[in-house]
Amino acid sequence: MDALLEAALAARKHAHAPFSGFQVGAALEDDSGRIHTGCNVENATYGLTICAERVAVFKAISEGARKFRRVAVAADTGALTPPCGACRQILWEFCGDIEVLLVNLEGRSESLRLKDLFRGHSMLRSLVSLLLLAVAAWAEPADWIWSARYVSPWTPGGG
Ligand code: THU
Numbered sequence: 001m002d003a004l005l006e007a008a009l010a011a012r013k014h015a016h017a018p019f020s021g022f023q024v025g026a027a028l029e030d031d032s033g034r035i036h037t038g039c040n041v042e043n044a045t046y047g048l049t050i051c052a053e054r055v056a057v058f059k060a061i062s063e064g065a066r067k068f069r070r071v072a073v074a075a076d077t078g079a080l081t082p083p084c085g086a087c088r089q090i091l092w093e094f095c096g097d098i099e100v101l102l103v104n105l106e107g108r109s110e111s112l113r114l115k116d117l118f119r120g121h122s123m124l125r126s127l128v129s130l131l132l133l134a135v136a137a138w139a140e141p142a143d144w145i146w147s148a149r150y151v152s153p154w155t156p157g158g159g
Helices: 003-012 052-062 085-095 114-118 123-139
Strands: 024-030 035-039 068-075 099-103 109-113
Touching: 003 024, 003 035, 003 052, 003 068, 003 099, 024 052, 035 052, 052 068, 052 085, 068 085, 085 114, 099 114, 109 114
Parallel strands: 068 099
Antiparallel strands: 024 035, 024 068, 099 109
């Protein structure tokens, strides 16, 4: 198995996840080939929890690494676990469009680009959605716009 996947699986064993019970490991390869690992570290104040990917990035940055080749994420799920939104943002800023490897405990893995995880979101779509909402508000002020039955253009599977 790829050493980066093995490193992410090994890092997962250090996860501190007493609240969710969901353990995640990450491994980030820098341009010198060095591997920086991370695991999720939870806190009773859940917002202070930090994901495995961000631990790996911040550890790497704090050790002077600045350019990265690949990142691997390991979790115990059938459908492989991709980085969350906050981690995607951090990864994008520090690593750009790097290769993202996902792996589970059976050793099943998949490779994608970070950019693929941002697909479906674009400035144009956001602007069109805002325009539609403005037209809707102008055409019929208040009630149905705020009703639960209204599916906004940016609801997944919606408009
Ligand atoms: N988690 C990660 O560490 N990385 C991911 O990509 C998904 C989520 C952690 C955060 C939290 O400790 C637990 O998994 C449940 O969300």
